[in-house]
Amino acid sequence: MPLENYELIFREIPEAVILTDMECRILACNTLAEELLGTKGEDIRGRRIQAFLNSPPLMNLLDEAVMFARVPALNHENSVIELNIRGKRKYYKVSMKLFELQDPKSKTLLFTLTDITIIKEMEQHKTDFFAVASHEFRTPLTSIFMGVGMIKSGQLGQITPRGKEILEAIESDCTRLLQLANNLLDLSRMETGWISLELEDVSVYDVINAALATLKLQAEHKNIALYTKLPSDLPLVRADVNKIIWVVTNLVGNALRYTEEKGSIIVKAIRKGSRVIFSVADTGKGIPDTYHEKIFQKFVQIDGGTGGAGLGLAICKEIVEAHGGEIWLKSELGKGSTFSFSIPVGRG
Amino acid sequence: MQKILLVEDEKNIILGVKTCLEVANYQVLVVEDGEKAIETAVNERPDLILLDLMLPKIDGFTVCRELKSKEETKNIPIVVLTAKVEEESRRRAMEAGADSYMTKPFRPEELWQEIKKFIV
Ligand SMILES: Nc1ncnc2c1ncn2[C@@H]1O[C@H](COP(=O)(O)OP(=O)(O)OP(=O)(O)O)[C@@H](O)[C@H]1O
Ligand SMILES: [Mg+2]
Numbered sequence: 001m002p003l004e005n006y007e008l009i010f011r012e013i014p015e016a017v018i019l020t021d022m023e024c025r026i027l028a029c030n031t032l033a034e035e036l037l038g039t040k041g042e043d044i045r046g047r048r049i050q051a052f053l054n055s056p057p058l059m060n061l062l063d064e065a066v067m068f069a070r071v072p073a074l075n076h077e078n079s080v081i082e083l084n085i086r087g088k089r090k091y092y093k094v095s096m097k098l099f100e101l102q103d104p105k106s107k108t109l110l111f112t113l114t115d116i117t118i119i120k121e122m123e124q125h126k127t128d129f130f131a132v133a134s135h136e137f138r139t140p141l142t143s144i145f146m147g148v149g150m151i152k153s154g155q156l157g158q159i160t161p162r163g164k165e166i167l168e169a170i171e172s173d174c175t176r177l178l179q180l181a182n183n184l185l186d187l188s189r190m191e192t193g194w195i196s197l198e199l200e201d202v203s204v205y206d207v208i209n210a211a212l213a214t215l216k217l218q219a220e221h222k223n224i225a226l227y228t229k230l231p232s233d234l235p236l237v238r239a240d241v242n243k244i245i246w247v248v249t250n251l252v253g254n255a256l257r258y259t260e261e262k263g264s265i266i267v268k269a270i271r272k273g274s275r276v277i278f279s280v281a282d283t284g285k286g287i288p289d290t291y292h293e294k295i296f297q298k299f300v301q302i303d304g305g306t307g308g309a310g311l312g313l314a315i316c317k318e319i320v321e322a323h324g325g326e327i328w329l330k331s332e333l334g335k336g337s338t339f340s341f342s343i344p345v346g347r348g
Numbered sequence: 349m350q351k352i353l354l355v356e357d358e359k360n361i362i363l364g365v366k367t368c369l370e371v372a373n374y375q376v377l378v379v380e381d382g383e384k385a386i387e388t389a390v391n392e393r394p395d396l397i398l399l400d401l402m403l404p405k406i407d408g409f410t411v412c413r414e415l416k417s418k419e420e421t422k423n424i425p426i427v428v429l430t431a432k433v434e435e436e437s438r439r440r441a442m443e444a445g446a447d448s449y450m451t452k453p454f455r456p457e458e459l460w461q462e463i464k465k466f467i468v
Contacts, residue, residue: 138431139358141453146364149456155371178453185433 016092016113022066024049027108036085036113055081061094065109071096077193080116091120127188134185137177144174176307183311187298190318197243197322201236201346204269204276211248212267218256225264226252234269236346237276243319244343250312251280251339257306259284259336271345275325279340286333295329316341350467351375353394355385355411356429357403361452365398365429368456374463382406386414389421395467401430401441409444416445425466429454 010017016033020026026044034040037052044052050059058081064072072078079094092113101108150156152167159167189195208228219226237244248267255265263283270277287295287302294300298314313327320327320341331337352369356362357380369376379388381404389397397415401408408428415421425447430437438449450462 134433135431138433138452139361142431143358143360143364145453145455146361146368146459150364150367150371153371153456156367174453 015115018049018111018113020049020062020109020111022069022107022109024062024066024109033113036083038086053083055083057081058094061096062109062111065096065098069098069107071098080120081113090115090117092116123192127192127194130185130188134181137181141174141178145171148174180309180311183309183315187311187315187318190315190322195318195322197240199238199240199323201348202239202241202244203236204234204278205230207237207239207241207244208248208267208269208278210245211252214249215252215256218253219265222256222259223261224256224259226256226267227264228267230269231271233271234276235271236348237343238346239323239343240319244323247316247319247341248278248280250316251341254312254339255280255282255284255337257308258282263336272342274345275342276345277340277342279338281336281338283336286335287329287331287337288333292329292331296327349373349375350396351377351392351394352463353385353388353392353397354378355380355382355397355403355408356400357381358400365459368459369463372460372463380404382408382411385411386421389415389424390418393420394424396463397424397426399426399428399446401428401432401437409440412441412444412446427462427466 010028011030013030014032016036017030018026018033019028025046025048028045029037031040034042037044039052049062053059057078061072061074061078074094074096081092081094083090083092093116094111094113096109096111098107098109100106148167148170151159152164152171208230212226212228216226252265252267259265259282265280265282268279268281291300291302295302296313296317299310300313301308301310317327320343323343325342325344327339327341329337329339352374354362354365354369354376356365356378362378362380366376366378377388377392377394379385383405385397385399385403386406388394399408399411403411406414408430412426412428415424415426422445426445427448427450428441428446429450429452430441431452432438433451441449447466448462450458454462
């Protein structure tokens, strides 16, 4: 193809493409980029990009790229920027590449901005939907819980043992429904980046004790030994205490659910550098290798799960990552699983 | 017998909550909108008010604020019963003068326990 065609193609690429030198001075940009910068028809070559785009997060990325001559690690969080384009709020995904131009030989930074406003809006609709749905679940559940509770108390008339059993089954299924509604709401909020953490320095011992307090009885019922193994000198961790309790509760809850009677569950925590690693090890049925990555995705279950919806681990992952930590899994089929996650140590 | 004013517009919830309170020997008055809530609170001087937030006519936040600003009703404890789980609406309700905030759904024992914090 003749060379001019490539220039034409560059101009018409349906994404905003901008090329700068290592001082962020614009070398070239295509039609969509000009629209985005609001500079259609002007010659802006040689001017600094900062003059046209008002987005501190994007500038940080560009600065980092030119300063270290290396593309920063882009993730879902830092690569999505918000811009105000002619009064409308728009979202763009940033991609970057550093390379050398041939004539004259010089390092350049190429970056593209992909309009993902529509995806963001859809995410928002989804979150709104779950918020409304979760709210709408609560009203009927109230009258069910109250009604069942009153009948079960026997104060409205005697009930038979079978009748009581049925009422308890209704209560337990309603609790499940409520949890599902809560989980769907939490997860959709977190996915939209709405997770707000109330960070403080918290005691690992308190977190683990609070989580286990609610599960001890369940473990006894199932005849599973549930114990902790904690060194006495653990540092505080920087965390949202309720959310971390939630994570530990869920991992232990899973371990209980997926471990046979007479098994055991150990909850541990150790310090490793600037992090504390929590782990929950069980002697349950284990998780096949092929699932180790995707088990943290929502709705993923092995053999359809046992009564859950496949949301617990996805929420755990969102919470842990929001803390700047990681979550992972080691497991041997038939022998058991160990879920671990890391949380930064506290400041104090 | 102590008197509780229940402000709630959902028929089925009224049935459950009213039963739960009567069994525990409280006298229960029920109104289904915010306007009547204020009127009844002033006239009847209940010992406690259970207040939903999403109500016809005047919303629960406003009812709460009104009642807490009136000499005759400002000392009556208000327990909010609501499906709104957001931290933001809890904050708003407490700012409006609510004494406690319970999210729906709840069980009879939980309701009794909450009420006992305010009246014997
Ligand atoms: N400790 C474990 N041992 C064996 N399998 C597990 C364990 N923890 C999780 N799993 C598997 O991973 C799947 C996903 O777990 P997750 O907690 O996300 O969902 P769930 O427990 O099925 O439902 P929910 O948590 O929403 O109530 C489970 O269905 C189960 O198949
Ligand atoms: Mg689970």
